[in-house]
Amino acid sequence: MNLKKIDVNINGKDYCLEVEENLRLIDLLRDKLHLTGTKEGCGEGECGACTVIMDGEIVNSCLVLAFQADKCRIITIEGIEDEIIKNSFIEEGAVQCGFCTPGMVLAAKSLLDKNLNPNEEEIREAISGNLCRCTGYNKIVSAIKKAASIKRGGDSE
Amino acid sequence: MKKRGKGIACIFYGTGYGNGFPDVSRAYARLLKDGKVEISVGATEVGQGAKTVMVQIAAETLGLSDKDIVLINEDTSKTPDAGTAAASRQTYNTGNAVKIACENLREKILDEAVKLLGVNTKVGLHIKDGLIHVKSYPSRNVSLKEIAENNKELKAEGIFTAQTTQMDENGQGAPYWPYTFASCAVEVEVDTETGEVKILRAKHVLDVGRAVNPTLVEGQIDGGFAMGVGYALMEDIGLKEGRMTNGSFEKSIIPTSLDIPEIEKVLIEYP
Numbered sequence: 066m067n068l069k070k071i072d073v074n075i076n077g078k079d080y081c082l083e084v085e086e087n088l089r090l091i092d093l094l095r096d097k098l099h100l101t102g103t104k105e106g107c108g109e110g111e112c113g114a115c116t117v118i119m120d121g122e123i124v125n126s127c128l129v130l131a132f133q134a135d136k137c138r139i140i141t142i143e144g145i146e147d148e149i150i151k152n153s154f155i156e157e158g159a160v161q162c163g164f165c166t167p168g169m170v171l172a173a174k175s176l177l178d179k180n181l182n183p184n185e186e187e188i189r190e191a192i193s194g195n196l197c198r199c200t201g202y203n204k205i206v207s208a209i210k211k212a213a214s215i216k217r218g219g220d221s222e
Numbered sequence: 223m224k225k226r227g228k229g230i231a232c233i234f235y236g237t238g239y240g241n242g243f244p245d246v247s248r249a250y251a252r253l254l255k256d257g258k259v260e261i262s263v264g265a266t267e268v269g270q271g272a273k274t275v276m277v278q279i280a281a282e283t284l285g286l287s288d289k290d291i292v293l294i295n296e297d298t299s300k301t302p303d304a305g306t307a308a309a310s311r312q313t314y315n316t317g318n319a320v321k322i323a324c325e326n327l328r329e330k331i332l333d334e335a336v337k338l339l340g341v342n343t344k345v346g347l348h349i350k351d352g353l354i355h356v357k358s359y360p361s362r363n364v365s366l367k368e369i370a371e372n373n374k375e376l377k378a379e380g381i382f383t384a385q386t387t388q389m390d391e392n393g394q395g396a397p398y399w400p401y402t403f404a405s406c407a408v409e410v411e412v413d414t415e416t417g418e419v420k421i422l423r424a425k426h427v428l429d430v431g432r433a434v435n436p437t438l439v440e441g442q443i444d445g446g447f448a449m450g451v452g453y454a455l456m457e458d459i460g461l462k463e464g465r466m467t468n469g470s471f472e473k474s475i476i477p478t479s480l481d482i483p484e485i486e487k488v489l490i491e492y493p
Contacts, residue, residue, distance in 0.1 A: 158441045160269075161270065188479075189480050198445070198476065199269050200441055200445050201444030201485075203485060204437075205479070206479065
């Protein structure tokens, strides 16, 4: 297998790596860099558990090859320093088994980075690529609403 | 054309294994040297909130804050068997085992407090904020930490055996104890051309006994509703000659955030 040299910034840290051509981004993150907060669900881009932010956009890291991340900035759940989103998820009870949570938090961050005043429909759209079997989504939607409100400078309601 | 319709369903649902199957939960409670209380329980956290409610139940029973409870769970070398995290049984069954263990430990703690306080009975002794005092005389007190330091080890077990009775040969009887009663109402809009169903609104009312943690109960309602939507409108195992033909999320469709409405939730806590 040919190796490819890539420069990638992950969670603010620069890496210069040699990766196999067929290595998926999720495997680079989990197996090589031990950033195991990113979860693999279906492995075919349907469930969103492996969501990461790549140059500001959310991607399914199971569908991205590691070398495609060359010259990119990646944010994984380990790189989320946003206490407002984290606390809102906890306070609203938006976490149950937790397997979808890293992807949900990243989808929420990606939304709120672009739109601090999303309506209900925009929030549901933003997380519609992330499947959750426990929560029924409503408390995740409430958590994102709450985080948006706090970020706008409002109170928690 | 789009048409609207309303539906209501009422159920009752048995807690625990039921039908005569042995249903036993165990828990240990132990006073630690720093005055905190350790609870050992096999109850598995699967996202339903077992870790949270077991700590809440222990704290309330002992008159402590949740920060004074040290929970050991899911460790088979340290915890007694609490049965499976299934059948909606952990909060009720194992929660009761934790409550009994804490009540037993509380009695042992009070026995020691009687000696240290120099009073003649534990009747009227009260635990609050880690201090034990005579109810009408709070300045005469002893802390759990002092009791722990004065004793080798105080520990207690709690065992809760649920009432389950086997049904008779006609399938009659009362196989479970207790039951949850619930009703759910929805309003939907159906596109008569495509068959697409949109759920416009939903309301759930549940008689849950006492909601130890209402946020967690609501989370269970939301999750259960979403699964129900999937079963009713989308999901199909798609078996062909015993094999699943749609074994991926591409073909086996489950609800997303866009398929679920906001749900109005009402908890009835009786008794």
